[in-house]
Amino acid sequence: MNIENLIRENIKTLKPYSSARDEYKASGSEMVFLDANENPYENGVNRYPDPKQKDVKTALAAIKNCNPASMVLGNGSDEILDLIFRAFCEPKEDNIITLPPTYGMYNVLAGVNDVAVKEVLLTEAFEPNVDEILNAADENSKILFLCSPNNPTGNSFSNEAVEKLLKEFKGIIVIDEAYTDFSSQKSWLNRLEEFPNLVITQTLSKAYGMAGIRLGICYASLTIVDVLNRIKPPYNVNLLTQFKALERISAQEIVQKEIDKIQQNKAELEKALAKINFIEKVYSSDANFILAKVDNADLRYDQLIKKGIVIRNRTTQPLCENCLRFTVGTDTENEKLINALQEIA
Numbered sequence: 349m350n351i352e353n354l355i356r357e358n359i360k361t362l363k364p365y366s367s368a369r370d371e372y373k374a375s376g377s378e379m380v381f382l383d384a385n386e387n388p389y390e391n392g393v394n395r396y397p398d399p400k401q402k403d404v405k406t407a408l409a410a411i412k413n414c415n416p417a418s419m420v421l422g423n424g425s426d427e428i429l430d431l432i433f434r435a436f437c438e439p440k441e442d443n444i445i446t447l448p449p450t451y452g453m454y455n456v457l458a459g460v461n462d463v464a465v466k467e468v469l470l471t472e473a474f475e476p477n478v479d480e481i482l483n484a485a486d487e488n489s490k491i492l493f494l495c496s497p498n499n500p501t502g503n504s505f506s507n508e509a510v511e512k513l514l515k516e517f518k519g520i521i522v523i524d525e526a527y528t529d530f531s532s533q534k535s536w537l538n539r540l541e542e543f544p545n546l547v548i549t550q551t552l553s554k555a556y557g558m559a560g561i562r563l564g565i566c567y568a569s570l571t572i573v574d575v576l577n578r579i580k581p582p583y584n585v586n587l588l589t590q591f592k593a594l595e596r597i598s599a600q601e602i603v604q605k606e607i608d609k610i611q612q613n614k615a616e617l618e619k620a621l622a623k624i625n626f627i628e629k630v631y632s633s634d635a636n637f638i639l640a641k642v643d644n645a646d647l648r649y650d651q652l653i654k655k656g657i658v659i660r661n662r663t664t665q666p667l668c669e670n671c672l673r674f675t676v677g678t679d680t681e682n683e684k685l686i687n688a689l690q691e692i693a
């Protein structure tokens with residue numbers, strides 16, 4: 349597959365913004381930087397941040413066991429997803445494929461970029477409908493979004509289905525692995541080199557506990573990384589974010605401890621939810637949230653709000669009629685949730 353053919357013409361010929369700093373930063377700190385109209389007095393943040401985020405990438409690459417050159421970092425994975433649209437989708441001409449029920453941002457970004465969406469429902473088991481997806485695809489289908497573990501259903505997609513799509517879909521496949529650190533399935537990261545059209549996105553917003561700093565990660569072939577680097581705003585990841593990310597990435601034991609605790613709390617919450625009389629089904633989860641089918645989602649949602657508990661009502665999503673999504677919280681939060689559910693029941 350020739351990725352070059354998928355890139356928009358205007359992007360192929362784009363001359364990226366270049367700063368003098370890019371070229372000379374490497375030559376050392378003795379350089380006098382009078383190139384960027386910064387205030388020269390040190391306060392910790394008076395200089396522009398590293399546009400390639402070298403230190404964060406090096407630290408991440410060591411943990412993820414990959415090449416730092418195959419990464420692009422963004423202001424949350426939402427920014428990365430938007431960059432992918434802008435690199436590959438010609439407005440009013442191209443389309444993307446999403447698999448509802450899934451993460452809402454793909455459709456929002458398609459709307460913002462004036463790109464049509466083909467929706468191919470997941471099966472009743474919340475798996476990709478591989479044949480239907482391949483049938484729905486046409487020569488303008490530039491991106492297929494696979495969210496695995498999927499939000500809001502919580503399951504990971506079968507490896508066979510994903511692999512078949514990777515081999516047969518003729519556009520870019522984005523595997524959104526926002527919840528990979530909670531998953532029993534391996535990340536697709538170690539298969540990256542086999543598929544030039546594969547883009548994997550991850551984030552520090554969930555398992556890493558850093559939703560507030562906005563750091564999204566994308567891994568892809570060097571051709572794709574090069575395109576995304578050319579179109580991204582040069583200083584898209586700010587200095588404070590890079591600093592906090594580095595700190596957290598270096599504290600792996602704490603991160604892992606929190607993940608373990610969340611998994612334990614998830615198992616307990618699953619059991620407790622199953623005992624509530626108006627909960628009809630608790631779906632098994634490979635993420636840090638649980639989808640459950642209730643008798644009347646709107647009613648139960650409102651009742652929980654009145655008790656001061658905010659969850660997500662997914663009842664308007666296809667295949668999610670009367671489904672609520674519960675994020676796994678702390679011991680105390682989960683206790684409050686279960687008490688509230690018992691009182692309502």
Ligand SMILES: *Cc1c(COP(=O)(O)O)cnc(C)c1O
Pocket residue numbers: 423424425426427451495499524526550551552553554559562563564
């Ligand atoms: C939460 C979430 C993200 C995270 O996006 P950020 O912009 O990195 O915070 C991405 N994809 C899915 C499916 C999510 O649920």
